[in-house]
């Protein structure tokens with residue numbers, strides 16, 4: 225129940241990502257009416273802002289992960305939902321832009337807090353499966369928004385404010401459920417030093433069992449953490465102690481976004497249209513379904529097959545699909561069956577994405593770092609994800625105009641680079657304790673005898 229409750233935050237993230245696509249024409253018309261005739265150029269600007277401001281909110285807030293908890297931030301989501309739902313009470317374009325900005329801000333925080341909380345409460349053997357539920361909730365949110373965004377459901381003249389406003393609804397449910405969920409035992413013990421409360425929390429999470437081994441492991445981590453208290457973002461960037469882990473974490477997130485997945489998501493309807501599909505909206509919903517099914521496959525496999533293998537298979541598979549998509553687009557006019565090649569390549573591209581490169585980056589960052597630097601690492605990785613997502617969203621139409629049918633060759637090249645990087649630099653974290661994972665990275669690194677750098681980190685974060 226704790227994981228379900230937390231993942232309600234991720235559901236809103238996915239819903240907000242997807243909801244803005246279907247009702248574009250209807251909302252643009254509405255903006256034009258409320259702005260008055262003759263103001264059409266500003267409609268385009270207000271529309272682009274309504275889409276993009278969401279990522280800007282996320283980029284800003286991802287730095288603040290750890291400052292406030294999941295319960296407190298729900299107020300942002302409810303306020304954002306109300307602003308969008310009631311946008312006709314004042315200037316709709318301003319209300320929608322403000323609501324999307326606030327919702328982006330909320331989602332930037334959830335995209336860090338949810339994997340962090342799940343990673344901390346999950347038993348070692350299920351950490352991957354439970355961690356992947358964050359992505360599962362995102363993709364269910366996207367699918368839901370695609371379905372309710374159809375014009376005969378809510379994506380029409382009268383109902384679109386409700387369509388946007390509903391994005392805040394899960395926050396209301398989460399507000400009622402969160403007080404029933406146990407606090408993270410690691411947070412209670414390692415950061416707050418409350419051993420008894422941590423024990424109670426473990427018992428609530430795992431039922432009647434002997435929590436001593438878990439508490440002992442946490443005690444060892446606490447002893448380490450006392451040497452390396454909560455580390456600020458700046459000291460994490462400057463520190464050589466965590467450089468390797470940080471590099472891996474950022475590359476995992478870059479590979480997720482620069483794989484080109486959102487080029488498919490944001491522009492799939494147009495891409496399908498170009499590939500000759502007569503009802504592109506339904507093909508887009510088909511992508512949403514495949515997306516959800518393969519995230520479920522990842523949930524089932526990730527603790528057996530491992531993070532490294534699934535990420536490698538996923539990225540390499542996406543690379544091949546990007547090449548197939550290029551071939552499909554290039555020869556579309558010569559052979560009509562090439563439209564099927566493009567379609568199949570898009571569906572497979574998304575499937576490969578969701579078995580590894582989609583879900584894994586979110587929770588692997590929590591696995592790669594111990595309690596001290598974890599919030600700062602999650603903040604940096606989240607910001608990297610949101611920023612690269614924003615860059616792709618803004619630049620893809622221009623890159624497409626420039627490279628035409630060769631646009632996916634660019635992503636194939638990037639995917640190859642990421643596959644090679646992960647092959648050489650990312651260790652398997654499946655089934656390992658946080659202590660064991662840290663040890664993998666410390667191996668081969670020269671640790672100064674007097675631990676000077678850790679002492680410096682400690683004093684800088686205390687300051």
Ligand SMILES: OC[C@H]1O[C@](O)(CO)[C@@H](O)[C@@H]1O
Nearest residue numbers: 241362363486489515582613
């Ligand atoms: O399912 C696809 C979606 O997943 C994300 O990568 C988040 O993990 C989004 O950026 C993308 O739209």
